[in-house]
Amino acid sequence: MDAQRLKDSFGQVARQGDAVALFFYADLFVRNPHLRDMFPVGMSAQRDRLLAALGRIVSHVDDLPALVPFLQQLGRDHRKFGIVAEHYPQVGASLLATLRYFLGEDWNDDLAEDWNSAYSLVAKVMNDAADDDSLVWPAWWNAQVIGIERRRFDITVLRAVPDRPLPYRPGQSVAVEAPGRLRQWRYYSMANAPRSDQTIDFHVRLIDGGPVSTVLARNVQVGDRLRLGAPVGSLTLDADSPRDVLLVAGSTGLAPLKAIMEEIGQRPVPPRVRLYFGARTADALYDLEDLRKRAAESPWLTVTAAVSDEDPGGAFEHGLLPDVVARAGNWSGHDAYLCGPPDMVEQTADRLLRLGVPGGRIRFETFGGDR
Numbered sequence: 581m582d583a584q585r586l587k588d589s590f591g592q593v594a595r596q597g598d599a600v601a602l603f604f605y606a607d608l609f610v611r612n613p614h615l616r617d618m619f620p621v622g623m624s625a626q627r628d629r630l631l632a633a634l635g636r637i638v639s640h641v642d643d644l645p646a647l648v649p650f651l652q653q654l655g656r657d658h659r660k661f662g663i664v665a666e667h668y669p670q671v672g673a674s675l676l677a678t679l680r681y682f683l684g685e686d687w688n689d690d691l692a693e694d695w696n697s698a699y700s701l702v703a704k705v706m707n708d709a710a711d712d713d714s715l716v717w718p719a720w721w722n723a724q725v726i727g728i729e730r731r732r733f734d735i736t737v738l739r740a741v742p743d744r745p746l747p748y749r750p751g752q753s754v755a756v757e758a759p760g761r762l763r764q765w766r767y768y769s770m771a772n773a774p775r776s777d778q779t780i781d782f783h784v785r786l787i788d789g790g791p792v793s794t795v796l797a798r799n800v801q802v803g804d805r806l807r808l809g810a811p812v813g814s815l816t817l818d819a820d821s822p823r824d825v826l827l828v829a830g831s832t833g834l835a836p837l838k839a840i841m842e843e844i845g846q847r848p849v850p851p852r853v854r855l856y857f858g859a860r861t862a863d864a865l866y867d868l869e870d871l872r873k874r875a876a877e878s879p880w881l882t883v884t885a886a887v888s889d890e891d892p893g894g895a896f897e898h899g900l901l902p903d904v905v906a907r908a909g910n911w912s913g914h915d916a917y918l919c920g921p922p923d924m925v926e927q928t929a930d931r932l933l934r935l936g937v938p939g940g941r942i943r944f945e946t947f948g949g950d951r
C-alpha cells in the first residue's frame with residue numbers, strides 16, 4: 581500500500597466537496613436499500629461526518645499508533661447504529677465506486693489495490709473492536725426520563741434511568757437518541773457520579789436549529805424513552821494526584837465537571853477544589869443554586885460564578901472565564917479540568933500554561949458544534 585498515493589488520491593476526491601458523500605450514500609442505498617433505515621432521515625450531518633472521518637483516516641494511514649485507537653472507537657461507536665460485520669463489505673464497495681467515479685481517468689489498478697488493502701484494514705480494526713465491545717456492553721441502553729427541570733427557556737436538566745446498569749467514569753459522555761429523532765445521536769456528559777439507583781442527569785442547552793437539543797431541551801416529557809450509547813471520553817479524574825483541583829466550566833460544560841466534583845467529594849479526604857462556573861448572563865447560571873448549596877456543605881469546595889456579557893454589579897465575577905481564572909491567582913500547583921465552548925477551553929488552557937501549569941496537568945475535551 582502506497583500511503584502517499586492514497587493521500588493524494590483522497591485529496592483529489594475531497595476537493596469535490598459535498599458531492600462525494602452524496603454520491604457515496606446514494607450508491608450505498610441503491611445497492612443496499614435495506615441500509616437506508618439505519619441512517620437518519622436528514623443526511624446532511626451524516627455526510628459531513630463521513631468526510632471528516634475519511635479525511636482523518638487517510639491522513640493518518642501511515643501512523644497506525646494514532647489511527648488504530650480512532651478506528652476502534654469508530655467501530656464500537658457504530659454498534660448503536662446496528663452495524664454488523666456483513667455491512668463492512670457493502671460500505672467498502674460503495675466507497676470504491678465513489679473514488680472510481682470522482683478520480684475518473686486517474687483511477688487505475690494500483691490505486692484500486694491501495695484502497696482495497698486500506699479499507700480491509702480499516703474494516704478489520706473496526707469490526708474486531710466492535711466484536712470485543714459486544715462481549716462487555718450492549719449496543720445501546722434504553723432509558724426512561726424520570727425528571728425534567730427547565731431551568732431557563734434554553735437550558736433543561738433531565739434525569740433518566742437506564743434499563744440496566746450503565747457503568748461509567750465521572751467526566752465521560754454518552755450518545756443520546758431523543759424521542760422522535762431516530763438515529764440522530766448527540767453526545768451529552770453524565771452530570772453526576774454513578775449513583776446506587778442508576779439515575780443519570782444530563783444538562784441540555786438548546787442550540788439554534790438543533791433537531792436533537794430542541795427535543796431534549798423543550799419537548800421531552802417524563803416517561804419518554806431515550807436510547808443511550810456506551811460511555812466514552814477521557815476527561816476523567818487523575819485519582820492518584822495529590823494536588824488541589826481547578827474546575828472551569830462554561831455553561832453546560834459544567835455537566836462532566838460536576839460529575840468529577842462529586843467523585844472528588846466521595847474521597848475520604850478530598851483535595852481543595854476551586855470551581856469556576858461561567859455564563860453570558862446571570863440568569864444563565866442555571867445550576868448555581870445547587871453548586872452553592874454543595875459548597876456550603878463541603879469545606880473542600882469553593883464555587884465562583886462569572887458573567888461575561890452583562891455587568892453583574894458585584895454579585896459575580898465579571899468577564900470571560902479565561903480572564904477571570906487567570907486573574908484569580910497562582911494555579912501552578914493545581915490539576916485543571918476544563919469544559920465548555922471550544923474557544924473558552926482553548927484560551928483557558930493557554931492562559932494556565934503561561935501561568936506555569938504543566939500541560940500534562942490540564943485536562944479537557946473539545947466538543948464540536950453538534951446539534
Ligand SMILES: NC(=O)C1=CN([C@@H]2O[C@H](COP(=O)(O)OP(=O)(O)OC[C@H]3O[C@@H](n4cnc5c(N)ncnc54)[C@H](O)[C@@H]3O)[C@@H](O)[C@H]2O)C=CC1
Nearest residue numbers: 769830831832833858859860888900901920921923924947
Ligand atoms: N451539555 C453537556 O453535557 C456538555 C456540553 N458541553 C459544551 O459546553 C458548551 C456550552 O457552551 P455555550 O452554551 O455555547 O457557552 P456560552 O457561549 O454561554 O459561554 C459560556 C462562557 O464561556 C466563556 N466563553 C464563551 N465564548 C468564549 C470565547 N470566545 N473566549 C473566551 N471565553 C468564552 C465565557 O466565560 C462565557 O460566559 C458547548 O460547547 C457544549 O458542547 C461540553 C460537554 C458536555
